[in-house]
Amino acid sequence: MTFKDETKLFDFYKQYAYAVGFSVRKRNSKKGNDGVVRFVTFTCSRECRRSSNTNSALRPQPTSQTHCKARISASTYSHGTWRINTVNLQHNHKTSPLKSRLFWCNLELSANVKRKLELNDIAKILLHKSFNFVVVEVGGYENMTRVEKDCRNYIEQVRQLRLGEGDAAALQSYFSHIQARCSGFYFAMYLDDESRLRTVFWADNRCRQAYKEFGNVVTFDTTYLTNKYDMPFAPFVGVNHHGQSTLLGCGLLSNENTSSFVWLFRTWL
Incomplete structure (x- = not known):
């Protein structure tokens, strides 16, 4: 498969990961002699196994890393086109499509949701009512990629940017x-x-x-x-x-x- 740029490639892998039920991250990238990124690898976020700095059996270090090998690698060719070179779809852990919306790589508010939150805030509608309205519009909590607290933080940031008229x-x-x-x-x-x-x-x-x-x-x-x-x-x-x-x-x-x-x-x- 080929893509116009690296962003399109990452978005595609994120959509696949969302459907399967795992989180993804950028593993590494390499630049050519001209300083432009030519190679990139995206992996399951549970790829690395973190080492512990403690030897105490009474204080185990919790970790979600399982050294998972699921990944894709791609290279860029002429005219900036990216092509997938290698693919590994096998995970050594359970995936959960129902939890995809809560993975860090999917935690974002769409432009449409942001706009509605801003308009409702200007209209003096309470945030919890505005959030419930958005939940209904997207078809339920299972389709929301942010919780109410995230929406509240966004509105507080917008208020800091919003000056009074004139x-x-x-x-x-x-x-x-x-x-x-x-x-x-x-x-x-x-x-x-x-x-x-x-x-x-x-x-x-x-x-x-x-x-x-x-x-x-x-x-x-x-x-x-x-x-x-x-x-x-x-x-x-x-x-x-x-x-x-x-x-x-x-x-x-x-x-x-x-x-x-x-x-x-x-x-x-």
Whole structure:
């Protein structure tokens, strides 16, 4: 069998694993001389047998690893096409199709479910009622790949991203007004695909001049949650010649993931 890319290949194996009743993971991959991945292996998640660091018979280490050999391997050829080379469908443990929806590789909310949860939250519908509505729509709990707690966590994350009507525009207008009065004032705003504010950074002329003099040591802390949107406040702080803290710039983050930090650090520099 051939596939257009590695993602299509993995999705196919996940669908097969879902029907049979086991969890899958990426075992390894190899790159060619050009740095592009050319070979990949996907296996049953119970492939490896973990070694124990204790010799006590009274404290056995529970493990679900059985050294299962079920796997597929594939290579990429011309035009990026992937072809399956080897297949092993034999498991040395019992599989359970009824539990497939709870395996970690299947724990995800579909775009349709996410959208309905968001719309219901905006309409002030209680989450447990919204979750029950989704359960009915997908045909029962056995078809749900997430539990109510996962839906609650997702909605809490969305609420952090959701500003009130006009808030983002008001913030941009305010910063533009300050920038017109103070030429050294700098700000930048990062929006997601739906034009929602994800990250914002600003620094006035005093912060920028302070960095020139006291930029040898910089601390960065995101433990402050002092606003109604629960967006972490992220100050860049230096130390002046009196041993006092001096502000070098400020940011607000919708979440603390890699892309947000990369954008904030690059913008600050």
